[in-house]
Amino acid sequence: xxxxxxxxxxxxxxxxxxxxxxxxxxxxxxxxxxxxxxxxxxxxxxxxxxxxxxxxxxxxxxxxxxxxxxxxxxxxxxxxxxxxxxxxxxxxxxxxxxxxxxxxxxxxxxxxxxxxxxxxxxxxxxxxxxxxxxxxxxxxxxxxxxxxxxxxxxxxxxxxxxxxxxxxxxxxxxxxxxxxxxxxxxxxxxxxxxxxxxxxxxxxxxxxxxxxxxxxxxxxxxxxxxxxxxxxxxxxxxxxxxxxx
Amino acid sequence: xxxxxxxxxxxxxxxxxxxxxxxxxxxxxxxxxxxxxxxxxxxxxxxxxxxxxxxxxxxxxxxxxxxxxxxxxxxxxxxxxxxxxxxxxxxxxxxxxxxxxxxxxxxxxxxxxxxxxxxxxxxxxxxxxxxxxxxxxxxxxxxxxxxxxxxxxxxxxxxxxxxxxxxxxxxxxxxxxxxxxxxxxxxxxxxxxxxxxxxxxxxxxxxxxxxxxxxxxxxxxxxxxxxxxxxxxxxx
Numbered sequence: 001x002x003x004x005x006x007x008x009x010x011x012x013x014x015x016x017x018x019x020x021x022x023x024x025x026x027x028x029x030x031x032x033x034x035x036x037x038x039x040x041x042x043x044x045x046x047x048x049x050x051x052x053x054x055x056x057x058x059x060x061x062x063x064x065x066x067x068x069x070x071x072x073x074x075x076x077x078x079x080x081x082x083x084x085x086x087x088x089x090x091x092x093x094x095x096x097x098x099x100x101x102x103x104x105x106x107x108x109x110x111x112x113x114x115x116x117x118x119x120x121x122x123x124x125x126x127x128x129x130x131x132x133x134x135x136x137x138x139x140x141x142x143x144x145x146x147x148x149x150x151x152x153x154x155x156x157x158x159x160x161x162x163x164x165x166x167x168x169x170x171x172x173x174x175x176x177x178x179x180x181x182x183x184x185x186x187x188x189x190x191x192x193x194x195x196x197x198x199x200x201x202x203x204x205x206x207x208x209x210x211x212x213x214x215x216x217x218x219x220x221x222x223x224x225x226x227x228x229x230x231x232x233x234x235x236x237x238x239x240x241x242x243x244x245x
Numbered sequence: 246x247x248x249x250x251x252x253x254x255x256x257x258x259x260x261x262x263x264x265x266x267x268x269x270x271x272x273x274x275x276x277x278x279x280x281x282x283x284x285x286x287x288x289x290x291x292x293x294x295x296x297x298x299x300x301x302x303x304x305x306x307x308x309x310x311x312x313x314x315x316x317x318x319x320x321x322x323x324x325x326x327x328x329x330x331x332x333x334x335x336x337x338x339x340x341x342x343x344x345x346x347x348x349x350x351x352x353x354x355x356x357x358x359x360x361x362x363x364x365x366x367x368x369x370x371x372x373x374x375x376x377x378x379x380x381x382x383x384x385x386x387x388x389x390x391x392x393x394x395x396x397x398x399x400x401x402x403x404x405x406x407x408x409x410x411x412x413x414x415x416x417x418x419x420x421x422x423x424x425x426x427x428x429x430x431x432x433x434x435x436x437x438x439x440x441x442x443x444x445x446x447x448x449x450x451x452x453x454x455x456x457x458x459x460x461x462x463x464x465x466x467x468x469x470x471x472x473x474x475x476x477x478x479x480x481x
Contacts, residue, residue, distance in 0.1 A: 159458060168341035171458040175293070182290020183277035184268060185461045192462055204346050206469035208275075213465060216340035216349060223344070223462045 011060025011092055014039045018048050019068040020075035020107075028073045039063055047076040050113065052083060057095040059088020059123060067101035069109045069136070079113035082145075082229075087121035087154060094155075099128040103136035115143035115191070115229045118176055122154030132164045132198065138219075141236065143193035145229050146176055146186075153180075162196065162219075169217040170196060189225035191232040195240060196221050202243040210235045212242045246404075249395040252366075253388065254405045256412060261358035265351060266417035266479035267291060267410065271467035273421045274474070281425075284418050285432050288411045292436065292443055294461035296410030298342050299385040300403035300447035301457040306335055306389025307402035308451060332374050332386070339383040342458050345465045347472040350380060351481035357381030363391040370394050399451060403444035411436055417479060 014037035023029040030048065035041045038061065040051040050065070057063060069075045085095065103109045109130070118124065132138055140160065146153035159173040172194065180186045189209065198219040205212040213221045222239030226232040256262055269287065272278040278287045312327040328334075343349045360382060363370045372390050374382050385406050392402035415433055419426050450457050471481060 161458075167337055170344065171338070171341045171456070172344065172460050173458040174460055174462070177293075179290045179293040182286045182293075182463075183272055183283055184287045184290035184464050185294060187277060187463055194462075204469050204472070206466050206473070209466070211345065211462075211466045211469050213344040213469070214346055215344055216337075221344040223460075223465055225462050225466075 011058065011062055011088060011095070012037045013062045015064045015066070016041055017066040017068075018075070018077070019070070020073040021070035022072040026072070028075065032068075037063075039065055042080075047078050050077065050079045052079070052081065055084065056086055057083075057097060057124060058086050058092065059095050060092030061088070061095040063095075063097045065097070065099045067099065067109065069101070069103040069107040071104040072106040073104075074108045076110040077113070082114045083116045084119055084148075085116060085122040085124040085154070085156065086119050087123065094123040094125055097124070097126045099126075101128070101130045103130070103132050103138060105133040106135045107133070108137040110139040112139065112141040115145050115193075115232075116156070116158075117145040117148060118153040118156040120147055120151040120154055122156065124154070124156050126156075126158040128160045130160070130162045132162065132169075134165065136164075138162060138196065138198045140196045141193065142174075143191065143229060143232055143236070144174065144176065145191045146180070147190070160194075160196070162198070164198065164217060167217060169198065169219055170215060170221060172221070186225055190227055191229050192225045193232050193236055194221055194223045195236045197240070197243050200243045200245060205239075205242055210239050212239045246401060247396065250392060250397050250401055250405065253391055253395065254408055256416060258362060260362045261355055262409065262413055263416065264480045265355060265413055266421070266481065267295070267414040268464045268467040268471070268481070269414035269417040270421060270477060270479045271471045271474065272463075273418065275467075275470075277463070278418065279422065281428050281432055284415070284422075284424065284429065285435070288415060288432065288436055289439065290461060291414060291464065292407060292411050292439055294459040295464060296407045296440075297443050297447055297457045297459050299406040299410055300444050301450055302335065302339050302342075302383065302385035303389035303392070303402040303406035304399035304448045304451040305338075305456055306386040307393045307397065307399040308389075309335065310390045310393035311398075332372060332382075335386050336374060336383060338456055339386060342456075343383075344460075345468040347468040347481065348465070351468070352383045352385075353380035354480065356384040356387045359384060359387045359391065363387060363394065366391075367394045400444055400448035403447040404441065407440045407443045407447070411440060421478065
């Protein structure tokens, strides 16, 4: 290596984990709660909150969260506030957040964080791989806001892979990039989101900015687009009301 | 490209492709697409999402069809042998990438029509799909298998799928919006390099053991709105 400008910001590397198990009497206990760097986890009011410790993710950050829900246990994962994804220093590269979750037989995982805001200049890759055992349930909400007020969004890729037993239930990626403003993708919407509810059923439904989509496998995907995060949440909630149970 | 592959890319192939608009009918009805500029943006977005996903599925199906039949040896040391459940797995992967029921039906209807054509062209053409694949096989999977039957490689299957992802709605736009055909073909020519790039990305992803899953929320909404619309010229 030749000498050159100061080494680019290498980014933070964090590995956080949470495990929920069904204890005696049927109550769920959090038996593991490992915070790491910017992924600070807090247990509060029956849910585990991801509390952003510091700004970001920033370009170059490499974050992983492992979630394990034991047989018959119930876990709710939320976030304390919206996540603002920012660019790193020049040359820092992309930021990454990888979530791996496993829900054992009869378990239930509900992941409903606050929106992710893709700030101008960011380059973020979020992946989530969820595996569900027999009779396990999942509720997974994702909301993306395209930039802070009045700014164009950076690049964002969010991919969700849900496998029930050996069968893929949903493989869904949203890319915010140069083609997102296409009328085929998001048009002029500034916020987009999905809500997956496994094991549920619904009649297919659509109106402007909202679709309720029964999957080929057991579950429903509610997908919505809106001018801002508030109206996006309203649409996802309206879609949720069409899903039973 | 071999001429036999050009047949598979030709919209005049009697496989029912002309009956579908790829979401454009609803996009035109709601005013989202109304001129060449909005059509260009629509096609670019469709290519980057549905185009990439169908190109990946077509490439994977082509690669699968080209593998020697037989059980894969244990341990995964030589994954190049066709597994008995391969078609079923691809069918499930296509379903998992198509949350809209209307789009799943449209894909299977077009797959069924293409299967009929492929069986006519290659009498030995088989696609061992599970009996439960209701409504027929997904279109990109039949396309990939047909490209293999024609001696083509996965990237060619991806290219034909990506090409169809823009030419189908472009043809519909000429009929529905009365756009100047010359102008529409100028748009398509401008997208040709992107079609090739998407096909290359899809084929590379498949070679690396992946499958793209890019979604298009607006196309999902359009597909379901179309299903509920009263008077329609196109099936989807």
